[in-house]
Amino acid sequence: MARSVTTQRKLTFTILGWAIGLLIFFPILWTFLTSFKTEGTAVATPPQFLFFDWTLENYHEVQNRSDYMKHVTNSVVISVGSTLIGLALAIPAAWAMAFSPTKRTKDVLMWMLSTKMMPPVGVLVPLYLIFRDWGLLDTRLGLVAVLTMINLPIIVWMLYTYFKEIPGEILEAARMDGASLMKEIVYVLTPMAVPGIASTMLLNIILAWNEAFWTLNLTAANAAPLTAFIASYSSPEGLFWAKLSAASTMAIAPILIMGWFSQKQLVRGLTFGAVK
Amino acid sequence: MATLQTRATARLMMSPAVILLFLWMIVPLVMTLYFSFLRYNLLMPGTEEFIGFLNYQYFLTDPAFFTALGNTLMLVGGTLLITVIGGILLAIVLDQPFWGQGIVRLLVIAPFFVMPTVSALVWKNMLMHPVNGLFAWIARSFGFQPIDWFAQLPLFSIILIVAWQWLPFATLILLTALQSLDGEQIEAAEMDGAGALSRFYYLVLPHMSRAITVVILIQTIFLLSVFAEILVTTNGGPGLQTTNITYLIYAQALLQFDVGGASAGGIVAVILANIVAFFLIRLIGKNLER
Structure with a gap:
């Protein structure tokens, strides 16, 4: 017999689970976001999370490095x-x-x-x-x-x-x-x-x-x-x-x-x- | 039904792997052992001579050795503490049914696949930087003085980074163990009026004990050899504050070119690792019999 799961319990664990998951994943997410910033925005205080001018410039520059x-x-x-x-x-x-x-x-x-x-x-x-x-x-x-x-x-x-x-x-x-x-x-x-x-x-x-x-x-x-x-x-x-x-x-x-x-x-x- | 012929074939099929692994293990190890009894410095070629146990005496009485040994124990112990306790808690949460469970699981195990040099540099620069780092910004927003992580708490900073890398490993293994737990047993305990804590203590924890042992032993083997994280963040410093045994021997070999001394250190490291390996091998061997 499967245990019955109340919606409230499921909701609690959904919030808890996602909070922990995002916290652990954050350094990777942050690296991903920063890779689309300019060097100036990357070190800006307060940090820019999503609303900055996204640029692919860094990818071009890294790939253009001959090596x-x-x-x-x-x-x-x-x-x-x-x-x-x-x-x-x-x-x-x-x-x-x-x-x-x-x-x-x-x-x-x-x-x-x-x-x-x-x-x-x-x-x-x-x-x-x-x-x-x-x-x-x-x-x-x-x-x-x-x-x-x-x-x-x-x-x-x-x-x-x-x-x-x-x-x-x-x-x-x-x-x-x-x-x-x-x-x-x-x-x-x-x-x-x-x-x-x-x-x-x-x-x-x-x-x-x-x-x-x-x-x-x-x-x-x-x-x-x-x-x-x-x-x-x-x-x-x-x-x-x-x-x-x-x-x-x-x-x-x-x-x-x-x-x-x-x-x-x-x-x-x-x-x-x-x-x- | 193994006939003589199939047995011979089997031996033939195994031999390349076995012979190569044997050479890989024995040749360098014998060389390390041999060098450890020589005075041998790459900067002074031609002065090699047999000096008995002098290299060991120097290595083991060097205050740097005790500092490095202490740091190694702190690094291994601290990381184990965080990853095992964190892993148990995370495994319990991930074992509950909730929306998006599969995705959260992927998010949690992700750090394990990040190469050590990337995680170390990302943490050091983008999170822990005392001026522009995210932690500094968070501290300032709450009105605190930002911590200069690698100057004030260098070893702890490295422990944090390494723990972040290994938490997914512990979680994943403990979760696997947890999922094999009999749900009816838990239910029965629940009906008998056992509270959540005593269910955890008397049912869940004993069930996971083997997996916990495996996590501790395997992680210890790898944590004794933490290297890249130290190399790209602190170079063992400030002073010797983040030098572990692995880094100490590396510095002696490839920065000071003291082949003899580094070899003696290498043998000491092998002995330390073997103490752990002894228990791990026994545990896995027992499992093989079932």
Whole structure:
């Protein structure tokens, strides 16, 4: 029996819920609004909320900075590249662990998880020196490699929990019906595995896009993704709030939308299946 | 039914991921360990020599280490306090039926997807700026003296920013746990005359305890390594007031080029993180068996 909800109670929680939601979202909303102001209006007191002359000038200026598109490209290459390589490594591994588990499968999974617990600063020095000696500093290749390894445990774990949910009997049934291995993979496995793979991919692109330890420490001008580009706005002599807002809005908008789509999978991915 | 052949195939399928991860974990860690016993400064090439535990002695007796350790604990503890309590309250509100629930949920989880450098700079400049910031304007409209956040309360300012980033994570996980709570049980308690507070204390809280533990442990792992927020707002200052262990080691390595000292610090950081990881791994491992 569902609990009856009085209209008054619902109204109270509507007001409360929206107030809290807007309060938490406010910094993002404020950034969005400021990105359409002139630099003068951006720092005006009292602050201008909606009734100012909206302008797209900041977006033009940020994009016209010769290097802006380079940083966007870097972000895309690094996050998508590291995710795809990670998937290529993880899909077979997770598959094997889910469908032909051995006594040691659990240990392997736990060990993979434990690599994720290593604080990045513990290996900063050797990695920096290796990168320096191999000419990988400030290259996309180097960052793709590091981010692949960082997110590989999460990818394996997420895929494992998804693959575990595919009933093995269905595969057997297909085999009994005379499906060849090729057909089994194309017609039976893929349709069942794709949603899990897609959400794993989405979450990992988000994590790689926002990664801000290695991207800040291992890049300079050439391979810097948006995280590092935005960090360059921290210098006190170059405080342009409206332009910072425009650059920030463009940097977070695509990932925010992807995040909203993958919110259900987020819990599973980030808790390694401990909370579903 | 795993035949010998499928078992061999399975091993083959796993090996690339396992071997690469193993190398990724072991090679740099062994190098860090090795460097930590050397006098090794990039500014003085050719003077490397074995000095035993001297780097550890310097690192662990340096007053900066204790300041950084204290700051790290404050940062982790403060953020956990805000996000866990805030997360529980928010999860309870979001669990109630109301109009626009789905949209509010999206608004609440949004900060999690904002990259750390953006959230830090937006908060520092547009909200916390002592003259033009929004908080300063609000304070002045009520007749108060605006707070110069990063000068007067630098560590607390960073805690606020980090807590804003992690509140959605805690909320989302606690909400997921809350939604699996049996509604009939609550109803039965209600009919037996249990008030809202005792229902919360005796039913809801115990039900969420596992999720709360998961939130605390996972966040601790990430919060020990907070870096970008400090780098773009305070650079660890003023003085050492916002330097955490991660930032201290970064400064030693890439600003002072003291490879040996930074490596010793890195090993200390690994040990600290492992203490937390030990509990987390056990908790998740237990869950895997079910």
